Amino acid sequence: MAKAISPVLALFMVAPVYAAAQAPSAQTKGAETFDAGQAWQEFEDQFRLFYAYAQRSDIDVDAQLARSKALAVQAPDRDIFRKTLHQTALTFSDPHFIVGPFDETDYSIIPTGSDIATRYAGGRFHVADVRAGSAADKAGIRPGWQIVSADGIAMNVAAIRPYGQLLPEPTDRQRNYGAMLAVSGLRNQPRTLVFEVDGKSRTISLPASYDLGKSISAGPLLETDRNGDIGIIRINNALGNNDLIPAFDQAVAGLSDTRAMIIDLRNTPSGGNTEVARSIIGHFVTDTRSYQIHEIPSLEREFTVPRRFIEQVKPRNPQYQGPLVVLGGRWTGSMGEGLVIGLDAAAGAYTISSDMADLLGALSNINLEKSGARMDLGTETLFHVNGTPREDYIADMPLESADRDASGSDPAMRSALEYLGRELDGS
Structure with missing residues (x-):
């Protein structure tokens, strides 16, 4: 029988960068008889009971x-x-839904192991955004470039290779998700991508996409900066590290003399936990506030009794009272996405973001x-307190790209500084 972590306990789990590092189980090497039919039934039973997004309008x-069963039972x-x-x-085009353990023939887990976001339309693949500070960014890759091939394979083929024989007629969303995997490359392996830019072909070789994540993990949990009277806090993929709680406290205290603040969540692809998220929101509320709605479909499926609850946050010192802007983007994942909608809902923050990672x-x-x-x-399905599914949230200022624009500048930060400049001038 499969052992499942309680969905309630799952609220406190760190999100999938750690799942991406799964080690092979001893059972995978065991000598006992393997029954593919029984193994499939176990998988399907657990999937149908626990996967909160098993009912989908975009796929059958x-x-x-x-x-999948037709192939799996023959394994x-x-x-x-x-x-x-x-x-x-x-x-399922859902970065939260993955099955391991992984090996070097698997693609990098996205968004943690990615540095290029793709867009599929009209039969072509284009760069939608480039992760700031990544090898792709340093190589000069920019939104709008057409992607021709990945590791020598034409993109129309490369985009469906991750699915093996399972997708005879992929949807546009599945093609785009496959393209994201293709340009991210196989786990821990370098990549060669070919682009068409202004009618000319450009070939660019890139290191393994996980290299950036390793360097970020070795660096500071967050960084602070100032732009005049505006304080800036950028979190470095640390929402699952409880040491961020005192570090963020200190950052807010150090910027207490500023008149407005920007919280940059564009570098949080691996998600995190609710303790860290609540501690951050607490600095920007003066009373108990609701920040996210949860539903647990498995309880209704098993017992016919739905469970829906609202998560709340309490004030935390030091308090910050100035205008607040929150930045999100395609490398804002899981708890990062929850923090964007939570700061909107509970603290009245002004949000600036492209599409987020949709974990x-x-x-x-x-x-x-x-x-x-x-x-x-x-x-669990997650919602803004106004009832909007987290994955459907649209920022107050929606952007096509949040990390880099076609000229290589930072569109989200520029927009935030311009917005706060107007707010402060009018105060």
Whole structure:
């Protein structure tokens, strides 16, 4: 029987950068007889009970599971079976839904292991954004460039390779998700991408996309800066590190003499936990405020009794009373997304963001004992307090790209400084 972490406990889990580092289970190497049929049934039962986003309007879930089952039950061993489950998860275009353990034939986990966001339209693939400070950014890759190939494979083929034989007719969303995986490359391996820019071909070689994440992990939890009377706090993918709580306290105290503040969440692809998120929001509220709504579909599926609750935050010192702007983007993931909508809902922050990473729901981990695989998936649906699903949230100032624009400048920070300049001039 599969062992699932309680969905409620999952609220306090760190999101998927750590899942991406799953180590192979001893069971995957065991000598016991492997029954692919039983292993599939275990996977499907757990998926249908716990995955909060199992009912989808963009894909035929039952048809996809049927295609996957037809291949999975023929798997001669756990490794091939696990690969089929992994590819099945990818078809849902949800970075929170992954199946490991992983090996070097798997693609990098996005958004943590990515530095280029893609956009598919009209049969072509283009760069939608470039992660600030990444190798792709330093190589001069910019939004708007057409992506021709990834590692020698034409993009129309490269974009469906991550799915193996499971997607005979991919949707545009699935093509784009596959393209994101393709340009991110295989795990811990360098990449060569070909672009068309102003009618000319450009070939650019890039290191493994995880290299940036490793350097960020070795650096400070956050950085502070000032622009005149405006304080700036940028969080460096540390929302799952409880040491960020006192570090953020100190940052707010150090900027207490400023008149306005920007919280930059564009570098939080791996999500985090609610303790850290609540501690951050607490600096910007003066009384108990609601910041996020949760639903747990598995309880209604199993017991016919729905569970829906509102998470709240209490004030925390030091308090900050000036205007607040929050920045998000395609590398704002999971708890980072929750913090954007939470600061909007509870603190009245002005939000500036492109589409965010769309990591669906609150993460849980399930060990699949019959195959030795581990499944990470969203077991709760999450909403803004106004009822908007987190993945459908649109910022007060929506942007096409948040990290870099076509000229290589920082569009979100520029917009934030201009907005706060107007606010302060009018105060």
